[in-house]
Amino acid sequence: MTVFVCEPGYEGILSCIYDAGMSKIPQDELRLEIKNSGQNVELFSSYVECVPSSEKVKKVMETVRRHLNSRIQEQLYVVCLSEDILRADKIYRYLKVLFLRGASAADQLQIPAVYEVFKLCRSVYNEKHQFIEFLRFSQMEGGFLAGKIQPKNDVLELIAPYFADRLGEENWLICDIGRKKAVIHERRRKWLLAELSSDEMERLQRRADTTLYRHSPLFRDTLKIAPLTAISLVAPGFGQLYNGDYWKIPVLYATTGTALFFGIKQHQQYKRYKNEYDYLMSRSDFSDNRLLLDPVQTKMIQHNTWRQVLIGTAVASYIYFLGDAIVNYPAAQQNPVKTATTLSMICPGAGQVYNGSFWKVPLVVGGFASFIYVIDWNNRGYQRYDTAIRLETDDDPDSHSSEFWNPSSNSLSMTVEQMRSYKKLYRRNRDLAIILTAAFYLLNVMDAHVDAHMKDFDVSGDLAWRLQPTVEPLYAMGGYNYAVGLGLSLTF
DSSP states (O other): OEEEEEEHHHHHHHHHHHHHHHHTEEEEEEEEEEETSOOOOOTEEEEEEEOOOOHHHHHHHHHHHSSSOOOHHHHHHHHTTTTOHHHHHHHHHHHHHHHHHHHGGOOOTTTTTHHHHHHHHHHHHHHHHHHHHHHOOOOOGOEEEEEEEEEOOHHHHHHHHHHHTTTTOEEEEEEHHHHHHHEETTTTTEEEEOOOOOOHHHHHHHOOOBBBBOOHHEEEEHHHHHHHHHHHHHTTTTTHHHHHTTTTTHHHHHHHHHHHHHHHHHHHHHHHHHHHHHHHHHSSGGGGGGGHHHHHHHHHHHHHHHHHHHHHHHHHHHHHHHHHHHHTTTTTTOHHHHHHHHHOOOOOOOHHHEEEEOOHHHHHHHHHHHHHHHHHHHHHHHHHHHHHHHHHHSOOOOOOOTTTTTTTTEEEEEEEHHEEEEEEHHHHHHHHHHHHHHHHHHHHHHHHHHHHTTTTTOOOSSSSEEEEEEEEEEEEEEEEEEEEEEEEEEOO
């Protein structure tokens, strides 16, 4: 067994992979090992110490880029940040599989080498998201901000770009205590990675204040997407303010406010004509007021239509800007499942749009429109019969529903019991439609959630079936016979 020993960093591991690949030693006769990782020395094994070289790294990455893809390059970088003592050997065997089977094998988790690299990437990314969400800063002298972390994996370089974007106007540093290195950021400049001595680490911890940094915490600290959404629901425009999209705030309030103002005006006009319409309908000389009723009804319908359009526009603009805050949230791309689920909860169909499942949007919107129409239809029927029953059962013998009262015969077109039966039917259908609408809403949220989970799941080329003629031996009557048929084979 030949053991290639490498330095623990990115350059050391890739240089070792280059040396192992160029050695032409069979895969089962060699192993890669991290220097000073604590692994036992094996008898009858030869050890080869690899010298890190930027030229070797360049050749490996160029080969990966040319024969595989950039996603694999990113995976190699992330896995090198892991603290798994076997990460060098796992990367080597992972690349061997990919060069043999192609880049599509990177999604075939049933292959042990692929699954091992997948687990390491997931571990690093999970820890990255953990520190992005929970890291807090302390105040130092001179207004300098300091954050301390002690991660299992080397995620310092992965979280630095996020805080450089979020705290671009501040002077800050994030120190990895265990590895004695820090990311340093000066206001409006790029961040730098620096190694710290023991004296610098001690001085840094001694100067750090115990008071958490609370300068404008809603805008400078890290909020999760859930509280951001909750605050934006109550205070429209907060999401845009938090994301730095300040120009969108006046657009939001101008659009929503204008539509709401004119919608209220149209509502007032509608109520005016509605009261006049109800008064004319309730009079005993209803048939004589037909000429007065028609223009009033026309005006009532017009104002009602404009009221619905304007109020709908106000609600739609409010929902749009709420979705805009979620989509443009800096961590939204890092957690597409939460983003898609939140969007679908706020506005049905928005999660499907975020996932790229555009063909589902007409189904979601059409389904909700159909349910709302059914609810409104049955509710109007319920209200008609409820009003008629109240008019027929009150103490005024001259009060009748114009819809069911026939003036020529001076009688009702149906009995009160029949009215109650129809009222009960409409109410039952309305309530059932409401329940089905709620179930459809939950289905919309579940679809967006599951679709976001399965978005990157790829079975192409791995799952297949083939139907072909076959000849099978059969044992019967003390001997073998043969049967001709069709054979079905499945490939996973």
